[in-house]
Amino acid sequence: MNILAIEDDLEMASFVQRILSDEGHSVETVHDGDSGLALARSKEFDLLIVDRMLPRKDGLELVREFRESGGNAPTLFLSALSDVDHRVEGLKAGGDDYLTKPFAPSELLARVDALGRRGGTEAPITILKVGDLEMNLLARTVKRGEESIDLQPREFRLLEFLMRNAGQVVTRTMLLEKVWDYHFDPQTNVIDVHISRLRGKIDKDFDRPLLHTVRGAGYRLQA
Amino acid sequence: MRLPLPSFVRTTTFRLAVVHAVTFLIFTFGLLIYLFYSTAGYMRSQSVKELDGEVQALAAAFNTGGMARLNQSVVERSSVPGPYFYVLQDADGQTISGDFPSIPDEVPNEESVETNFSYQTLNRNGEIEVRSANGIIIRLPNGAALMVAYDLGQRRQIVDRIIQTMWTALPIGLALSLIGGLIISRWAARRAEQLTRTTDGIISGDLSRRAPVIGSGDEFDRLSERLNAMLDKLEHLMMTTRHAGDAIAHDLRSPLTRLRNRLENDLRDGEKVDREESLERTIAEVDAVLATFNAILSLSRIQAGDAAKFKQVDISTLGEELAELYDPAAEDEGLSFDSEIEVGLTVDGDPSLLGQAMANLLDNAMKYTPKGGAMTLRVRTNSHAQAEISVTDTGPGIPEADRERAVKRFVRLEASRTQPGNGLGLAMVDAIARLHHGKFELCDGPGEPPATGLRAALLLPKAQE
Numbered sequence: 001m002n003i004l005a006i007e008d009d010l011e012m013a014s015f016v017q018r019i020l021s022d023e024g025h026s027v028e029t030v031h032d033g034d035s036g037l038a039l040a041r042s043k044e045f046d047l048l049i050v051d052r053m054l055p056r057k058d059g060l061e062l063v064r065e066f067r068e069s070g071g072n073a074p075t076l077f078l079s080a081l082s083d084v085d086h087r088v089e090g091l092k093a094g095g096d097d098y099l100t101k102p103f104a105p106s107e108l109l110a111r112v113d114a115l116g117r118r119g120g121t122e123a124p125i126t127i128l129k130v131g132d133l134e135m136n137l138l139a140r141t142v143k144r145g146e147e148s149i150d151l152q153p154r155e156f157r158l159l160e161f162l163m164r165n166a167g168q169v170v171t172r173t174m175l176l177e178k179v180w181d182y183h184f185d186p187q188t189n190v191i192d193v194h195i196s197r198l199r200g201k202i203d204k205d206f207d208r209p210l211l212h213t214v215r216g217a218g219y220r221l222q223a
Numbered sequence: 224m225r226l227p228l229p230s231f232v233r234t235t236t237f238r239l240a241v242v243h244a245v246t247f248l249i250f251t252f253g254l255l256i257y258l259f260y261s262t263a264g265y266m267r268s269q270s271v272k273e274l275d276g277e278v279q280a281l282a283a284a285f286n287t288g289g290m291a292r293l294n295q296s297v298v299e300r301s302s303v304p305g306p307y308f309y310v311l312q313d314a315d316g317q318t319i320s321g322d323f324p325s326i327p328d329e330v331p332n333e334e335s336v337e338t339n340f341s342y343q344t345l346n347r348n349g350e351i352e353v354r355s356a357n358g359i360i361i362r363l364p365n366g367a368a369l370m371v372a373y374d375l376g377q378r379r380q381i382v383d384r385i386i387q388t389m390w391t392a393l394p395i396g397l398a399l400s401l402i403g404g405l406i407i408s409r410w411a412a413r414r415a416e417q418l419t420r421t422t423d424g425i426i427s428g429d430l431s432r433r434a435p436v437i438g439s440g441d442e443f444d445r446l447s448e449r450l451n452a453m454l455d456k457l458e459h460l461m462m463t464t465r466h467a468g469d470a471i472a473h474d475l476r477s478p479l480t481r482l483r484n485r486l487e488n489d490l491r492d493g494e495k496v497d498r499e500e501s502l503e504r505t506i507a508e509v510d511a512v513l514a515t516f517n518a519i520l521s522l523s524r525i526q527a528g529d530a531a532k533f534k535q536v537d538i539s540t541l542g543e544e545l546a547e548l549y550d551p552a553a554e555d556e557g558l559s560f561d562s563e564i565e566v567g568l569t570v571d572g573d574p575s576l577l578g579q580a581m582a583n584l585l586d587n588a589m590k591y592t593p594k595g596g597a598m599t600l601r602v603r604t605n606s607h608a609q610a611e612i613s614v615t616d617t618g619p620g621i622p623e624a625d626r627e628r629a630v631k632r633f634v635r636l637e638a639s640r641t642q643p644g645n646g647l648g649l650a651m652v653d654a655i656a657r658l659h660h661g662k663f664e665l666c667d668g669p670g671e672p673p674a675t676g677l678r679a680a681l682l683l684p685k686a687q688e
Binding site: 084085102104154180182183184185186189190192193194196197 | 510513532544547548549551552554555573575576578579582585586
């Protein structure tokens with residue numbers, strides 16, 4: 001992916017660049033809002049990573065102007081401000097996701113992957129498929145092979161999110177935010193238990209597991 | 224150039240006293256003037272009426288008995304002491320009878336005329352006194368003249384008495400009103416002085432000082448109560464801050480020291496150390512420190528938070544969702560988990576913070592309840608019509624003596640030292656309760672001693688319909 005990172009903290013900028021380059025992304029970094037906006041407009045990027053507080057042009061303002069001038073590359077905000085209000089502001093300004101510093105490299109990668117995928121076609125999908133696992137979004141049914149699987153509504157949403165991000169790592173925080181819409185952290189890993197329930201339903205009676213745990217990062221659904 | 228006023232003039236006491244005195248004086252003065260005019264006027268009209276009556280009576284005597292009868296009447300009346308004077312003259316102007324040797328005014332040719340004159344008399348002290356009188360002179364049909372007059376002296380005396388009373392009453396009134404004003408305003412000043420002393424004490428560092436509330440329910444009491452409530456909050460914040468200082472020192476410094484020592488050791492051990500393992504452990508420890516730090520930050524933000532961004536939160540739905548989120552985890556821990564949730568309960572609040580509070584309570588219950596135990600989440604209206612969110616468990620509970628301490632920042636009771644956590648969970652619930660104008664309570668759970676269990680309840684005011 002072609003990624004533009006706009007971050008004034010040089011240490012943080014090179015940290016982000018390093019993490020993403022290691023995964024094979026090509027990353028350009030700039031350190032202030034004005035040149036960030038100029039570069040974002042002059043070149044096609046697959047993803048923008050924007051710090052909230054930037055010299056010369058605030059991150060919010062930058063994204064707002066970028067969107068107004070027709071820029072549609074997905075945008076991930078980075079910020080030391082973790083309040084829900086700040087998060088909402090960021091999303092209102094045209095951001096697609098919001099990540100609070102400090103973050104684990106795996107968290108950044110997972111979110112970048114999720115956003116990069118969303119940048120593609122937005123045609124309405126009615127059937128999601130991962131290997132022999134198939135989800136019908138209209139009928140709200142799930143089957144693996146020929147066997148139909150009965151899921152609770154929340155399990156259905158959890159699986160849907162995993163299938164939409166198939167092949168990529170999703171973190172516990174992402175699941176909590178996107179599936180449960182919670183912006184706080186339960187301390188014990190309540191999410192893990194839901195995953196293992198889901199795993200029990202979609203993987204237990206089959207030879208090849210689809211739902212994998214990625215140590216220190218999260219989960220990945222992969223055929 | 225303006226001369227500076229003496230300082231006492233600027234006090235509310237002085238101003239109140241002056242206002243009080245002036246008001247009182249104006250009232251007194253007005254009352255006396257009214258009294259004077261109404262009395263004098265009444266007396267004047269009364270004497271005119273009486274004068275007329277006398278004249279009528281004497282005229283009647285003349286009509287029935289002629290001069291002889293009139294003369295007799297005049298003689299009789301003159302001999303009676305009183306304010307009336309009579310003089311009867313014949314047609315030649317010779318005085319027949321009466322109080323004066325002659326009519327002291329010119330006798331008119333017409334039927335009757337009013338007259339004002341003065342005369343000299345000896346007063347009680349034997350001094351000559353000039354007094355004035357007012358009367359009527361009539362010409363009788365036979366040419367004789369009759370005067371009936373009224374001594375104005377008596378009326379003047381009464382008027383003089385009133386004026387004298389006024390002059391006596393004024394200074395007394397002035398003095399009384401000043402004293403009254405001073406008493407009232409001194410009382411106010413004393414209350415104000417008490418408040419000043421309280422604040423002075425606080426400024427000099429004694430935060431335990433409180434303004435006296437005497438129970439009269441007046442504005443000073445109300446002010447004192449508000450002031451005291453403010454001071455309670457302030458003291459609480461100060462205590463929290465002070466305590467947090469120590470706690471941060473303990474909870475952040477010790478892991479950092481531990482980390483530093485380990486890194487030092489690893490560095491010294493050189494080649495022998497598994498580099499990857501060392502770094503991974505370092506990152507994990509730094510993450511833990513960062514997590515604690517974030518928790519401190521959000522706790523501070525909640526404690527300093529404002530309720531301005533509150534909206535209606537359906538805590539029943541929130542409860543249902545959290546119950547669903549925790550249900551599998553509780554089952555995995557070998558706990559039976561029930562939820563009893565009243566439908567459609569709303570409060571004014573921040574949904575994320577309320578969710579966080581519930582999650583913290585559920586986390587706690589799960590962490591401390593041994594396998595085979597039970598925990599229950601309840602969302603209901605309690606007997607005081609408050610919204611109540613409670614989590615009960617069958618764990619070891621918290622001894623009553625420790626409960627107040629348990630909700631303080633960083634306090635981790637001895638029994639929980641071995642469990643993971645940063646000691647901020649219950650403090651956060653408490654702060655969230657306060658932010659929502661509610662209360663956080665810990666009490667015995669459903670179990671029998673010694674394992675009484677714990678009931679942690681968040682009591683919030685219900686949303687206004």
